[in-house]
Amino acid sequence: MAPRARLTAVLPPLPVMGRKPRDRRQVFDGIWWRARTGSPWRDVPKRYGPWETLYSVFRRWQIDGTWARVLEKLQVKADAAGHIEWEVSVDSTICRVHQHAAGARKKGTTIRAGRVRTAWRASRDHAVGRSRGGLTTKIHLAVDSSFQVLATAVTAGQRGDAPLFTELMNRIRVPRPGSGRPRTRPAHVLADRAYSSREIREYLRRRNIPHTIPEKRDQVRHRLRRGSSGGRPPAFDREKYKARHKIENRIGLLKQARGVATRYDKLAVRYEATIQLALIRQAL
Template identity: 80%
Template sequence: MARGDLTDDQWSRLEPLLPPIPKMGRRPRDRRQCFDGIWWRARTGSPWRDIPERYGPWETAYTLFRRWQIDGTWALILKKLQVKADAAGHVEWEVSVDSTVCRAHQHAAGARKRGLAIRAGRSRMGWRPSRNDHGLGRSRGGLTTKLHLAVDASFHVLATVVTAGQRGDAPVFTEVMDRIRIPRPGGGRPRVRPDHVLADRAYSSRPIREYLRRRQIAHTIPEKRDQAGHRLRRGSAGGRPPGFDRELYKRRHKVECRIGLLKQARGVATRYDKLAVRYEATVQLALIRQSL
């Protein structure tokens, strides 16, 4: 067993979560060997063709990674791990939301920009459609991708969203919150509403606070200085300042620590995947491996 490979105990926890082996057709290769090869590539950030021979042909590892990304297997495995953790009482519903910028390697550029349209700007008729940006943004430093996360108090990642690097944090907040969805083992409605949300000043906006009040979610978000100045200048019409607990806000460091742990996988810290869906699958793979 090489460094970074699954131990027997980890494989015993992962194997029941994998899709069943098809009874028809060619017998697939050892899935534990393929998983270790896929994880080796995500851990080191190396090209697929450089996967060591001990993990079998690189084409087999890439085909399995791509197939499970397309049919949603990676997301399903991660969801099953979240359900098990919640059933065991390990998920604490005090959620911290933040984002991190990941540099994109030049090999991540060049994907075809056909297909889905996104909202890129306003025109006289409303939103003007644009070509898919594949989650890549250009800045003075080069190509970047932004990863938005919702992390609970026990360092479980409950939701992720991949956007272009120049996207702001506040416009993606509701999408991150809407992706928090953990089914209950005994049936019934899934758990979608945290007890408390912690976020930094980037999320201090009236729409976000109204969204949290509407869903009856307590929150601790510091007020921006310019917002406080505008409120004070309006006098009594500005209303009361939002409540803020400084000691409770200190717990937000857990999302920063979880981002640092996630970026230990070099394939996450630096994006090498051309498509955003492939990079998101790499993030899901890293979360699965770190949860075993």
């Protein structure tokens, strides 16, 4: 099926905004143009329609979860076709925050958009952190061996990787085409030394998920210093670990969208929607 037909099959009707509805593909292309280039909304070419319409659709579909549902539909079709291999690699990447993305309100708020009324509480920092390079945001990803992104999360740039591991794993949820519970358990997990902790290994053992995670050097020294009471080293397959390079490749592909590589959205929920949009476009 051609990408245009696949997109038409998963996109919902445009929201009613008092005008004659535009072509869904035209609106989607305009929203994607902004995410691909990182341009301000006001600079979107007029051939896509008024920028106010594009931003309004983007915002409403973020509030009611449309972008997440469209991405989920594509994941369901990919899993049914056997394209998801469930050997999952976990990692994160740092994205620079543009100065226009700073200064969002720190308190929670309630958003009302037409008939859709969604109350949400924004994170205290809006996933904007300060590090040596300035303002940064960190994207956490879970990617399978066929480059399918199964889960994402955004945090402030200075946040560590290990504390987000459990939440990222819990976000893996691919419904089945027919009846049955969604699949949430990977067949294998690959991660680098940043995820080498006792809590993560115990979490994976409880869920009966095999994993390949190298030990940190200080953990090796501490175990050897304790002698026989230090226990056995965790199993590590060096050849298996080489497959983890696929998540690095997938991060590079995701950052081809300049609206993702550099964050221009003030709110974390808007930035997450931009990431979902990039994943949808690349999946097509």
